[in-house]
Amino acid sequence: MHIDIAQDGLEGLNCHKQKPYDLIFMDMQMPVMDGIEATKQIRKFDHEVQIVALTANMVPQDKDKALKAGMNDYLCKPLDQGSLEKVLEQARHRLRN
Secondary structure (H helix, E strand, O other), rough: OOOOOOHHHHHOOOOHHHHOOEEEEEEEEOOOOOHHHHHHHHHHOOOOOOEEEEEOOOOOHHHHHHHHHHOOOHHHHHHHHHHHHHHHHHHHHHHOO
C-alpha cells in the first residue's frame, strides 16, 4: 500500500494524472480547488478510481452533490473505524468487479 497526501484539490488532480490511484479520499473543502471540482475533473479521464468524500459537515445536499459529482461514497469527520472499514471493503469489492 502506498499513500500520498495532496494539500488541495488541484494538487490531488495532478497527482492522479501522474500516478493513477485505486482509491482517493477527497476532502470536500480545500483551497485552490474543492473536492467536488477535483472529482469532476478526475471523472473526465478516469471512471474506475474509487473516490470517497470526506467532510466535517455532511448535510443531505452535500451528500447529493458529492455523489452527483462522481464520488462513490462519503465519510463524515471525525472518522470512526467501523465506517472506514466498511467504505474500504466496498471499494475493494468494486475494484475486483
